[in-house]
Amino acid sequence: MSVFDSSQPEQHRRDDVPERTMAEVLALPHEARTIVTWLVRQREAGLSEVAALLEQDEATAQTLLTDLVAQGFVQEVLNEGEGQPRYRVRLAARRGRQVPLDL
Amino acid sequence: MPTIISIHSYRGGTGKSNLTANLANSLVQQGKRVAVVDTDIQAPGLHVLFGMDTQQMGLTLNDYLYGRCSIEQATYDVTDKLGPQVAAMGTLYLLPSSIKAVEITRVLREGYEVNLLIDGFRKLIKTFHLDYLLIDTHPGLNEETLLSILISDILLLILRPDQQDFQGIAVTVEVARKLKVKRLLLVVNKVLPKLDKVSLRQQVQTAYDTPVASILPVSEELIELGSAGIFSITSPDHPYSQGVRELAAQVVNSA
Ligand SMILES: Nc1ncnc2c1ncn2[C@@H]1O[C@H](COP(=O)(O)OP(=O)(O)OP(=O)(O)O)[C@@H](O)[C@H]1O
Ligand SMILES: [Mg+2]
Numbered sequence: 001m002s003v004f005d006s007s008q009p010e011q012h013r014r015d016d017v018p019e020r021t022m023a024e025v026l027a028l029p030h031e032a033r034t035i036v037t038w039l040v041r042q043r044e045a046g047l048s049e050v051a052a053l054l055e056q057d058e059a060t061a062q063t064l065l066t067d068l069v070a071q072g073f074v075q076e077v078l079n080e081g082e083g084q085p086r087y088r089v090r091l092a093a094r095r096g097r098q099v100p101l102d103l
Numbered sequence: 104m105p106t107i108i109s110i111h112s113y114r115g116g117t118g119k120s121n122l123t124a125n126l127a128n129s130l131v132q133q134g135k136r137v138a139v140v141d142t143d144i145q146a147p148g149l150h151v152l153f154g155m156d157t158q159q160m161g162l163t164l165n166d167y168l169y170g171r172c173s174i175e176q177a178t179y180d181v182t183d184k185l186g187p188q189v190a191a192m193g194t195l196y197l198l199p200s201s202i203k204a205v206e207i208t209r210v211l212r213e214g215y216e217v218n219l220l221i222d223g224f225r226k227l228i229k230t231f232h233l234d235y236l237l238i239d240t241h242p243g244l245n246e247e248t249l250l251s252i253l254i255s256d257i258l259l260l261i262l263r264p265d266q267q268d269f270q271g272i273a274v275t276v277e278v279a280r281k282l283k284v285k286r287l288l289l290v291v292n293k294v295l296p297k298l299d300k301v302s303l304r305q306q307v308q309t310a311y312d313t314p315v316a317s318i319l320p321v322s323e324e325l326i327e328l329g330s331a332g333i334f335s336i337t338s339p340d341h342p343y344s345q346g347v348r349e350l351a352a353q354v355v356n357s358a
């Protein structure tokens with residue numbers, strides 16, 4: 001659940017949501033985790049690729065992505081000359097502390 | 104396709120660094136271009152196996168992570184450490200971690216940018232036309248370890264025949280599954296010769312529902328060598344070296 005109103009401007013939202021850690025990726029539900037782990041390996045992807053990954057329609061994929069953006073796991077990147085945004089993972093720089101094992 | 108392999112264990116001292124160096128040697132013997140990276144920034148040791156002394160060590164992974172050099176500048180061609188015969192077959196690079204106290208404490212204090220590490224690995228693979236990138240890790244599950252598990256094509260999990268290791272591996276296997284690791288392989292190391300290998304393999308495979316790629320014997324000679332070299336070069340016919348070769352063959356065939 002996002003604590004931010006989805007009508008908030010993109011720039012504002014990005015600054016306010018802290019970057020996420022790998023431990024938090026682990027705690028994500030299955031579908032969201034599928035997107036995030038895949039995005040780390042891909043580096044960057046567009047909506048149609050994410051929909052293909054999930055074998056779902058683009059509207060469903062868009063809902064999941066919007067949620068991940070709101071939660072701070074994923075960020076939208078707008079490349080010049082491209083109408084559609086692409087998506088990237090946002091991971092925090094963290095010290096090498098042990099992950100609390102709450103599986 | 105280049106393959107990233109992480110060598111990990113839940114507990115320390117299982118034989119990760121020795122296996123990383125020996126596996127690299129076997130892959131080079133198959134004509135591959137290989138790099139080994141020491142991501143155990145808190146307690147680096149991989150460089151020792153390649154006889155890199157502390158005076159010799161110039162730029163390191165730490166310098167790259169703190170923006171003081173490119174990742175290529177911290178990477179050394181150590182092919183000649185494998186002897187002239189092997190050196191003619193392939194290429195080996197080493198990306199060491201700093202053993203300077205001030206650098207190690209800085210990492211513990213400040214951490215580092217994890218995305219920078221991923222980008223660096225990508226760059227390394229591209230620049231040096233690598234077939235394999237082997238990542239030697241810090242034991243346990245921390246942020247960097249989770250990340251290297253996540254970006255690996257193959258995760259080699261080492262365990263000893265020990266109840267503490269067994270429990271730790273169960274946790275790690277679960278984490279690796281959650282991170283959707285493409286290929287997970289177990290390696291049992293330091294196995295006493297009197298243990299029945301067939302039943303051990305079955306037991307471990309069944310317990311974790313994960314294939315056991317190799318069972319490596321405990322070796323007095325390996326202990327004697329004390330990480331001062333790569334055992335499968337000095338003792339190529341030893342069962343440990345044979346086991347590593349079998350592992351390398353599985354890795355190559357799985358690509
Ligand atoms: N098959 C083996 N038989 C006997 N000794 C072994 C074997 N494999 C590794 N060792 C010894 O175990 C010790 C630990 O090995 P190594 O440093 O490779 O483990 P590690 O998992 O990298 O440790 P750490 O977690 O501290 O990084 C070394 O002294 C090494 O010589
Ligand atoms: Mg080690």
